[in-house]
Amino acid sequence: MDNPVAVIGGAGSVGRLVVAGLVSRGEQVRVVSRRARPGGSVAAFRADVRDRESLGAPLAGCSAVVVSVEPGTSDSGPNSPKATMYDGVLNVLDAATAGGEKPHIVLVSQIYVTRSNHPINSTGRMLDWRLAGEDAVRSSGLPYTVVRPSWLTGGGTGGVRLEQGDTGDGQISRQAVADACVQALYLPSARSLTFEMYGAPGSAPADWDDLFQALAPDSATAR
Numbered sequence: 001m002d003n004p005v006a007v008i009g010g011a012g013s014v015g016r017l018v019v020a021g022l023v024s025r026g027e028q029v030r031v032v033s034r035r036a037r038p039g040g041s042v043a044a045f046r047a048d049v050r051d052r053e054s055l056g057a058p059l060a061g062c063s064a065v066v067v068s069v070e071p072g073t074s075d076s077g078p079n080s081p082k083a084t085m086y087d088g089v090l091n092v093l094d095a096a097t098a099g100g101e102k103p104h105i106v107l108v109s110q111i112y113v114t115r116s117n118h119p120i121n122s123t124g125r126m127l128d129w130r131l132a133g134e135d136a137v138r139s140s141g142l143p144y145t146v147v148r149p150s151w152l153t154g155g156g157t158g159g160v161r162l163e164q165g166d167t168g169d170g171q172i173s174r175q176a177v178a179d180a181c182v183q184a185l186y187l188p189s190a191r192s193l194t195f196e197m198y199g200a201p202g203s204a205p206a207d208w209d210d211l212f213q214a215l216a217p218d219s220a221t222a223r
């Protein structure tokens, strides 16, 4: 890519694997998080998605932004899911485009977001606000990919099943989620896609393009 890729949450369990994947491809990477530690081999920026001002420098001039941030769990206020997953996403979209850029946005969300009766939604309407954040990305006019992991596990990538419609349940390795985020930045077939990720028997995908091409691009109102 011509310009840096910002990974917000790039020190987290998925984010650091995304960073490693991008670094191995020779990309300029910016790790962005509240407690990022500048001085390492990868550029690190301290910023909080809830604080629009803090995002200005880290997101300026980026070719792509991966958002892999863990939401707060209070019912309201700064530690609520709304503050991170909705207001925070709006801040990211605003900051990432402030200089006229049109970066590819990859948003790590989760399964269940359209199932508002799920118990996870009783925590600050977590699922409703995650879905609202997804909707903001889908309607941003930017190239985007929304990745909805099922329950995260360690270990190797293994087989991967991508679904749409948010009806499933299961597990997926962090490495597979990170691989999907990285691949999405290079494959045009991943643009305008929202999909869920589950583990499957077999080995790691040989061709992510095949997996992405088997999915339906979002329509303007798709969920």
Ligand SMILES: NC(=O)c1ccc[n+]([C@@H]2O[C@H](COP(=O)([O-])OP(=O)(O)OC[C@H]3O[C@@H](n4cnc5c(N)ncnc54)[C@H](OP(=O)(O)O)[C@@H]3O)[C@@H](O)[C@H]2O)c1
Pocket: 008, 009, 010, 011, 012, 013, 014, 015, 032, 033, 034, 035, 036, 047, 048, 049, 050, 068, 069, 070, 071, 084, 108, 109, 110, 111, 148, 149, 150, 151, 152, 153
């Ligand atoms: N756990 C599961 O089974 C599961 C299932 C589906 C989806 N997911 C989702 O997958 C995503 C990645 O998960 P993960 O395990 O990698 O999370 P994680 O290890 O907790 O990492 C989250 C990262 O976000 C950063 N962060 C948190 N709040 C921030 C804020 N306000 N502004 C900027 N950065 C912030 C954290 O760093 P600082 O603390 O330094 O800011 C950290 O680097 C999350 O959205 C998670 O909810 C998880």
